[in-house]
Amino acid sequence: MRRIALAAAAALMLTACGSGGGSAGQELSKEPVTLRFTWWGADERHKRTQQVIDLFQKKHPNITVKGEFKDWNGYWESLATTVAANDAPDVIQMDELYLASYAERGALLDLGTATKHLKTADFDKSALDTGIVKGKQYAIPVGLSTYAIVANTDLLDQFKIKLPDDGTWSWDDFKKAGAEVSKAGGGKVTGVQSFGFDAGSLNIWARQNGAALFDVAGKVAVPENVLASYWTFIKDLAKSGVSPAPSVTIERAGGPLDQSGTATNASVFATWWNTQLTSLSAASGSKLKLLRLPGESQASSPAAYYKPSMFWSISSRSKHPAEAAVFVDFLANSEEAANILLTDRGVPANTKIRAAITPKLGETDKAAVEFLDTIKVGTAPRVTPNGASNLEAIIKRHTEEVLFDRLTPEQAAKSFIKELQTEIDGA
Amino acid sequence: MSALGELQRMRKGSRGTLGVAREPKKDNKAAFAFLLPWFAGLLFITAGPIAASFVLGFTDYNLIQPPVFNGLDNWMRMLGDARLHKALGVTLVYVLVSVPLQLACALALALLLDKGLRGLAFYRSAFYLPSLLGSSVAIAVLWRQIFGADGLFNQVLSMAGIEGKGWISDPDSALSTLIVLNVWTFGAPMVIFLAGLRQIPAMYYEAAATDGAGKWTQFRRITIPLLSPIVFFNLVLQVIHAFQSFTQAFVVSGGSGGPSDSTLFYTLYLYQRGFGNFDMGYASALAWLLLVIIAAFTAINFWAAKFWVVYDD
Numbered sequence: 001m002r003r004i005a006l007a008a009a010a011a012l013m014l015t016a017c018g019s020g021g022g023s024a025g026q027e028l029s030k031e032p033v034t035l036r037f038t039w040w041g042a043d044e045r046h047k048r049t050q051q052v053i054d055l056f057q058k059k060h061p062n063i064t065v066k067g068e069f070k071d072w073n074g075y076w077e078s079l080a081t082t083v084a085a086n087d088a089p090d091v092i093q094m095d096e097l098y099l100a101s102y103a104e105r106g107a108l109l110d111l112g113t114a115t116k117h118l119k120t121a122d123f124d125k126s127a128l129d130t131g132i133v134k135g136k137q138y139a140i141p142v143g144l145s146t147y148a149i150v151a152n153t154d155l156l157d158q159f160k161i162k163l164p165d166d167g168t169w170s171w172d173d174f175k176k177a178g179a180e181v182s183k184a185g186g187g188k189v190t191g192v193q194s195f196g197f198d199a200g201s202l203n204i205w206a207r208q209n210g211a212a213l214f215d216v217a218g219k220v221a222v223p224e225n226v227l228a229s230y231w232t233f234i235k236d237l238a239k240s241g242v243s244p245a246p247s248v249t250i251e252r253a254g255g256p257l258d259q260s261g262t263a264t265n266a267s268v269f270a271t272w273w274n275t276q277l278t279s280l281s282a283a284s285g286s287k288l289k290l291l292r293l294p295g296e297s298q299a300s301s302p303a304a305y306y307k308p309s310m311f312w313s314i315s316s317r318s319k320h321p322a323e324a325a326v327f328v329d330f331l332a333n334s335e336e337a338a339n340i341l342l343t344d345r346g347v348p349a350n351t352k353i354r355a356a357i358t359p360k361l362g363e364t365d366k367a368a369v370e371f372l373d374t375i376k377v378g379t380a381p382r383v384t385p386n387g388a389s390n391l392e393a394i395i396k397r398h399t400e401e402v403l404f405d406r407l408t409p410e411q412a413a414k415s416f417i418k419e420l421q422t423e424i425d426g427a
Numbered sequence: 428m429s430a431l432g433e434l435q436r437m438r439k440g441s442r443g444t445l446g447v448a449r450e451p452k453k454d455n456k457a458a459f460a461f462l463l464p465w466f467a468g469l470l471f472i473t474a475g476p477i478a479a480s481f482v483l484g485f486t487d488y489n490l491i492q493p494p495v496f497n498g499l500d501n502w503m504r505m506l507g508d509a510r511l512h513k514a515l516g517v518t519l520v521y522v523l524v525s526v527p528l529q530l531a532c533a534l535a536l537a538l539l540l541d542k543g544l545r546g547l548a549f550y551r552s553a554f555y556l557p558s559l560l561g562s563s564v565a566i567a568v569l570w571r572q573i574f575g576a577d578g579l580f581n582q583v584l585s586m587a588g589i590e591g592k593g594w595i596s597d598p599d600s601a602l603s604t605l606i607v608l609n610v611w612t613f614g615a616p617m618v619i620f621l622a623g624l625r626q627i628p629a630m631y632y633e634a635a636a637t638d639g640a641g642k643w644t645q646f647r648r649i650t651i652p653l654l655s656p657i658v659f660f661n662l663v664l665q666v667i668h669a670f671q672s673f674t675q676a677f678v679v680s681g682g683s684g685g686p687s688d689s690t691l692f693y694t695l696y697l698y699q700r701g702f703g704n705f706d707m708g709y710a711s712a713l714a715w716l717l718l719v720i721i722a723a724f725t726a727i728n729f730w731a732a733k734f735w736v737v738y739d740d
Contacts, residue, residue, distance in 0.1 A: 073681045080702045084490040101705065105491035247593030247686075248576050254596070254681045390704055393683060400687035404598050423704065427489075 026322045028117075030062065033323045038068040039093035040075040042257045044279045045344050052337045056330050063323050065091075071256045076389070083107050088315040090324040091331075094139050095310055096130070097199065100386040101427070102313070103133040109314040109321055111137045117325035119333055122352040130308040130380065139311030140332050143346020145273040146304055146372055147200040149174075149293060152268045154286040159184035166291035171233060174269065174294035178242040181268045193261035193270035194243035196234040196399035197253045199391050200307070201271050203381055205230045207303035208295045218385030220421045227413035231402040238403055243267075246403035253396065258283045274371045275309055275346045278364040288364070290371040302376040309346030347372050387427025394419055484712035489705040501712035511713070513688050514696035517602060521692065522669040522724075525609040530661055533613035537620035538650075551618065558614035566608070567678030571595055574604045595679055598689035605675050605690055616661040623657035624650070652737040659736045663728050670721050673698070693717055 039049060046069050053065045068089060070078060076098060082088050088107065102108050111118060111131075120128055120140060131139035149166070156163055161184065164177045178191025185191070195201040199213070206213050206222045209229070215221040237243040244252075244261070252261055257276065261267030263283035272280065274290050281288050293304055312331055314324045330337055338353045343365045348354040358369060384391060398416045401407040407415065484501060488494035505511055536554055540547055560566045573579045574594035581591030594600045631649050640648065651658075673694040676684060684691030684699070697717070701710030 077682060077698075077702045080490060080705065084702070084707070102491075105489055105705070107491045245592070247597040250596035250686045251576050251593045254683070254685075387704075393703070396683065397685060397687060400598065400685055404687055406598070406687055426706070 028322050028326065029320065032062050032064065033320050034064045034066060035091060035318075035320060035324055035327055036066050036068060036089035037091040037327070038070075038075075038079065038089040040070050040072045041344075042071075042279050042283075044282055045069075048340050048342075048344055051340045052331065055336060055340070056327060059330075060323075060326065063327070065327060073254070073256075083315070086317060088317060090315055090318040090320060091327055092313050092315060093142075093310050094313040096308055097384045097391060098389045099131070099139055099311060099313075100133050100383055101389045103136070103138040104386045107316055108138040109316045109318065109324075111140065111314065111325075111328075114314070114321065114325035114328075117322055118329045122333065122350045124349065124351060127308065127349040130383070131311050131313075133383065139313040140328060141308035141311055141349040142332070143275065143309040143343065144306045144349050144372060145275040145309040145346040146306055146375055146377065147204055147293060148272060148274045148371060148375075149291040150262055150270050150272045150277060150280060151289050151291050152262065152265060152284065152286050153289050155181070155185075155189060155265060155268050159189075163289070164291070166294075168297050169294045170298050171294045175233075175237065175240075175242055178237065178269055179240065182241050185268075189265070190242065190244045190261070190267050191269060192237055192243045193252070193267035194234060194237055194249040194399075194403075195271045196231070196403075197392065197396045198271075199384070199395065200273065202227075202230060202395055203305075204293055204303045207305070207378065207381070208299040210300060212381055214382050214385055214388070216382060218382065218388075218424060220417050220424070222417070224410070224413040224417065227416055228409040231399065231409035231412050234399060235402050235409060246400075249403065250400060262288070273307070273309065273346075274368045275343050277368045278342075278344065278362070281364045290367060292375060296376070302378045304375055304377045305380045306372070306377055307380065308349065343368050385424050385427075387424040388420060390423060391420065394423075480711040480714050482711075483708050484715050486708040486711075488708035488711070490702075490707050491705070494708060497708065501709045504709065505712070505716065510688065510691065510696060514684070514691045514693045517684075517689065517691050518670060518693040521602065521606060521609070521672065522666060525606040526662065526665045526669050528606070529610045529613045529665060530616055530658065532610055533615075533617035533661070534620050534654075534658070536613065537617045537624060538646075540617075540621060541624045551621070555614035555618055558612040560612075562612070562672070562674050564674060564678055567675050570604060570608055570675070571679050596686055598686045601680070601686060601689045605672075605679060608675055609669060609672065616665060619657060619661055620654070623654050627653045655736045656738060659728070659732050663725060666724055666728065667721055670717065670724070 037053070039045070041049075046067075049069070050067060053067055056065060057063065079088070079092065079098075083102070092108075094102065094108075118140070120137075123141070127141050127144065128137065130141050131137055133139075151163065153163060159181060161177070161180050164173055169177075174192070181189065181191035202222075203213055206226055209223075209226045211222050211226050213220070213222050234243075238246055238249065243249060244267070252259060252266075257263055257279055260270070260280075262270045262272065262280050265284050265286055269291075271293075277288060277290055296302060296304060312328045314321060314328060318324050331341075332350060333353070335353060335356050338348060338350075338357050339360060342357055342361055347369050348357065354369075358366070361369065394416060398407070398412040401415075402409055402412050483494055485496060485498060486494035487497045487500070540550055540554075544550060557566075575581075576591070576593035576596070578594075580594065584591045592600070594604050627650065631653075632645055635645050635649060671694060672692055676690045676692040676695045677698070680686075680690045680695075682695075682699075682703075684695045693713075694717070697710050697713045700706040700713065
């Protein structure tokens, strides 16, 4: 309590005297400079990112980069706290969910002022555009990723179950395949790791039904019956034993990637972003395969889309915007950095880098790039509107209400739309 | 136990005879010198934010841009905020169930330890330890493991042939695990009870025994009335403490208050609004509502004390 109040007051005082932020166009300092750099991710990412930081520091002996990394859960509260206390890290790994919320409130540096140190020539314009909010480039896309099913083929072999044909499968086929596994798994292994905890699955579900989560104006646009069918399906998976008991599902969904059903070889099929394949393979030690989403061949147009997996952005209150821009330039354009990071943050959106690293990729990374290259996609959904950053928490809570029979899928749909729209209107 | 004495005097309304005021002047200075660090902290660290949060309660403030005055909007909004109502319900259940249970455990253990066991010092420390750790992150993480689907608790249950579940990830049992956690931290009130028990003169019991009163009658007629000011003291303190619980729910639910808001403590909701939803104006108003609620509960406690607390000096 006391700490919350303290942070609030500190923020009040600081906003009064220090807003605006510097320009990133200035000369680099010769004096020692310390940059703080924050990201979320799993162990694998932390190791690789630290290597890139070491490399950068070797090339720029007067710049020290301090990494601050967290799990996705907790990352955003912590970022909000540091931003409010005027203590934001200089370089911030940003997500599509939060980009508009931070940019529209002036927390991010307009990277258009940083072109002296930060080049974007090797990016596709369409990719760069995903980092534009209200006409200004607030973020540089790091990588692209796409929603997929990850299947554990080792377990499928062990149970002597054939891998489903992902070119034609429907959600019913998906459920059937999962049921077969659950039966063979004898309680230890379930067919499906339940979804319903992220924006990816809901976006796909809406798009396959010819809808969208948000309209262009940033209003909630997904119809009630589509939402209800989403939760009906999730509930059905749990009730029929295709996915684990609700309490197990909730426990895993709340933990880090390493504790997921896929990583612990407790579920055969699960929804993930394609670029998480390498981390998941490392954690599970099993052979994992990316499958196209069920229902795509039944949908009138592809629901799958390229999502900027994350962005680089710079705090508008950074004391060293020029050095921060140099660091982001290194992250975005350096082949040496890319050789270390490979596809951990998505298939590089920088086309030159993508071409350069492809031959060097390991088996799982290559599989992730190939998957992204061959999949059919539609146009990307609108950036999550300002105020809707808590979208995933709201989805998760409603999934819990449905799984535990506290709300019917129809009630959940109604409540979801109302709550989300209220958040957007309040921002 | 000077705080206790203080409390008793306040109850009696004899403010003019507060301990310190009667002492010679030079002792006064020493007292203030010792209090100085605390006063400085209050003034420079706590008072400012408290005042600021009061002002912020009447603004729309998103943490990044300057606050905008919006009158009573935040307060009107509370009326229709379903999640706030849910959080109030969860917190009330937590306070009303866990505090009496905790005090009962504390009193029971204190009575037992007061019998003069061998190795009393050891037991006293052992039972006191949890209250030092209880609101720490480490214990909350431990709790998550113990009551997880593959946790220690389920392993013990399975030995007895009972099939467990993910206690923390089931909305029907998640709050109970947090109540158990709070009850487990009975050490602090227990130590105070122990001190109180030591103050009851042994001659009362001897006299009662001579008159043929059994153990139960002695407990009811001597221990309880003479201990009642201390029970009251512990009750007031623990109720205030429980209303402000945050860490346990935050860590155990991963900050969500879930599953399905079953562990959404008031302070956790406040935190979510302030830092998760960039809604610091509303969060500040919520903080002041909590203050009002705690003050009201404390006032009720003081009023009710008239009917059951016995002061014998």
